[in-house]
Amino acid sequence: MTALTLPDIAVQDIRTALPLDWVGMCNIALPLLFQGNRLRASADAGVSLDDGSARGIHMSRLYLALEIFEQQPLSPGLLRQVLEDFLASHAGLSTAAYLNLRFDLLLKRPALVSPLAGWKAHPITLSAQLKDEMFHVELFVQLDYSSTCPCSAALARQLIQQQFLSDFDNRPLSHEAVLAWLGSAEGVVATPHSQRSVAKLQVRLREGSDAFPIVELIDQAEAALGTAVQTAVKRADEQAFALANGQNLMFCEDAARRLHLALRSLEGISGFKLRVEHAESLHAHDAVAESRWCWNG
Structure with a gap:
């Protein structure tokens, strides 16, 4: 019996010859090796289809090229190698290759005062x-x-001042009385509103960079803001967090400016854009600010 050749539909002629900007796959499950840990990731892989007369690309070749992430640690050089493999496997069809990697980076963070510590997950995209x-x-x-x-x-x-004037009007002041008043619910009649907020930071690596400054970026951003959310806490940590909030009052504009200055000092990047979103506890809408440096588009 004569063996039949498996058909390759991708090389068949098409009626409409038209190049395409991007063809590939999204949400490919993938393991990554980063800082000695194996991470669960999701990948988008694609190439341009510059030969408009071709029916399509060879998606399986892109998929197989991603297997290298199982053996080698994540680095800018490895990303370039994978993209070069994409193009080598599509010689004559493509001149541009693209790859997105999404994963959560778990960082263990100490409490502000107590010896406790806990994990925070940071969404990362490369x-x-x-x-x-x-x-x-x-x-x-x-x-x-x-x-x-x-x-x-x-x-x-101001409301606390007014309450103080009302409660101590025509009364002699004593250290003990004022101290007790400051520690009472009747004295501190109002508190400022605060909210959980999010910073979205996008940086472009300098040419020739050999590492991803992910942890450095997070550390500098959190230090600039001064009020990073906590994990495991005791009452002393909660009090320290309240103090940090009181010493770092900020509108969204203030947060954006703090982060802009922090990112400008980060080594290994050639530009950035950032966006902060304050999920208002007073309003039903969010407060948003954006900034960029050496960033086009």
Whole structure:
């Protein structure tokens, strides 16, 4: 019996010859090796289809090229190697290759005062592109923090002042009486409103970078804000967090400016854009601010 050749529909002629910007696959399950840990990731892999007369690309070749992530640690050089493999397997069809990797990075963070510690998950996206022999990588990081409204804090202080005047009008002041009043619910009649907020940071790596400054980026951003959300806490940690909020009152504009200055000092990047979103506890809408540096588009 004569063996039949498996048909290859991708090489058959088509009626409409038209190049395509991006063809590939999304949400490919993938393991990554990063800082000695194996992470669960999701990948988008694709190439341009510059030969408009071709029916399609060879998606299985892209899929198989991703197997290298099982053996080698994640690095900018590895991303470039994978993109070069994409193009080598599509010679004559494609001149641009693209790869997005999404994963959560778990970082163990100490409490502010107590010896406790806990884990925080930071959503990370790496976007790499090799086009016209130009390679660049972008890193996206998201982190949560607390923001206390400066206006609300000022209004709360005024109400406390008014209550103090009312409670101590025509009364002799004593250290003990004032101290007791400050520690009572009757004295501190108002508190400022605060909310969980999110910073979305996107940076472009300098050409020739050999590592991803993910942890450094998170550390500098959290230090600039001063109110990163906590994990395991005791009462002393909660009190320290309240103090940090009181010492770091900020509108969304303030947070964006703090992060802009922090990212400008980060080594290994050639540009960035950022967005902060304050999920208002006063309003039914969010307060948002954006900033960028050396970033086009």
